[in-house]
Amino acid sequence: MIELQGLTKTYAGKNVVDDVSLTLDTGEFGVLIGPSGCGKSTTLKMINRLVPLSGGRIILNGDDVTELPAEQLRRRIGYAIQSTGLFPHWSVAQNIATVPQLLKWPKSRIDDRVDELMAMFHLDPTEFRHKYPHQLSGGQAQRVGVARALAADPEVLLMDEPFGAVDPLTREVLQAEMRRVHRQTGKTIVFVTHDMDEALQLATRIALLNGGKLVQYDRPIELMVKPDNDFVREFIGQADLGLKLLSRRWVHQYQREPSFEHHATLKGLDHCWQLDDAGRPIALEGARLDDDHQVTEVKPEWTATPEMSMKEALSRMVWYRVMVLPVVDDAGKLIAEIGMQGIMGIEAESGLSAGNPAS
């Protein structure tokens, strides 16, 4: 648990962070967001004391951070920044082992931990262990950066615009991975970004700052449906609020049992799946507006996963012109389906969420 109490930072007589108070419970994913110069990055850096406090207190799991030696404090807190933060003269394995080495873990324990983290981020140890940062793609370097921050199993993970320098496609992949890692590790995370879509994708709590002051601190949905004032409303943007809401809903919340026989109930929704021997969907009969009996070949591009956002699911339905997507597990087996009713939130309460990985 992190508590900021009246946190203040003064530069040259000006309060760049002004009396910010908030509490982030253990396991929450907190995002600090706001326009540039709002003090979000400064607030983050005061937590691990890269920036000294001018006033107020920060309590980390019961300890006042200013009362701990700075280096010891920082080894308890993971810190990830843009990929340039990797040490260019160290291999991937050495980079990930930075904090365990500072903590003087035995070598075998460090090696095991490095392998474990590389597996978590889908980096094949035999291929990547001995590579240097300049041999990595932007996305790979960023994964190494986050793996390094997690290496010594820190109490809290701080991330300062970590995905700011990667291309939009890679960023989406990294965001999905970050959600997965958060779910797997249950870490308390404080994440700085200026991108509202990124915040909505990741956060369980969003703190919106402006001019050094905390404007609103709330759950993402609340921020959207109950903005405290016009600044919040404007910063979120009203243009595609419906889509933004969908970006906060997950397929596993709205999926239902897949249909294996035709029901002539609604036009365009009557459909059934064909599976191969391994239980993977190969074709979809029906569920097209034009022809209920047309057979459509299932392509990986329009399958959904339980962790996918409903916004992404909708996007795939529209693009591939199908009314229902197969929901598959890691092995590609059909575990559920997600349809237009799910997009509208109709299935939400019906409890047909087979194979729900987490709430």
Added chain:
Amino acid sequence: MSGTTQGLGRLRAASAGNGVLGVLIVLLVGLTLGMGQLEPLFRALFPDLGNPLYSRDSFLNLMLAHIGLVLMSSLISVTIGVAAGLFVTRPVGREFEPMVSSLAAIGQTFPPAAVLAIAVPLAGFGFAPTIIALSLYGLLPVIQNTIAGLGTVPHTTLEAARGNGMSRWQILRRVELPLAMRVIIAGIRVSVIINIGTATIGSTVGAKSLGTPLIAGLVGNNLAYVIQGALLVGLLAIVTDLLFERLERRYSFGS
């Protein structure tokens, strides 16, 4: 296929580099030990000279004395230069940076002969004034490159080092110095190469070096002596330069 040919090409280029260095080292050692064997050649080239081969001291002795002078003065330059460069890039010494930089630059503008002239009354003739002159002279490139090299370490890398809980000393030893090393070594390379050339004038104040036959040749109008001294100094400088190039390459990290 193209990868293999490329690899082979690189291998060939590397071995060619090795070859050049090897030939030059053999030449350097051979000439140092066996300059006497070339006496007929010098006699044929300079028929007017009564004594076309420098023989007041062995070339091996002169070479070792020369290397000794350069090693000693470079050691002093590097120690003081790197220490000064480190000091003025730490928070405590930052305000001294302009002063140290200009002092070193002034040291460089003095002609080495003038430094020798000042050093002789203070330190007497021989080894000591030459060491003083060479050390002063070699200081600037080391200081400059130490400051520049530490300046090339990206801000984000330093922040990551601090954020991961490294102490100042750990940041310096594990991050700053390794990343600055290539540029620092480039500075040492310049300093040593300058000193290999400049050490010859130490002979004017009585320090034994490869400059001894050179100066003797200039004074006695014996071109053969000049060539013998200059040949060895030149070869020593080229071999040293190539060795430093190799060392520098070990500290490049893809950028």
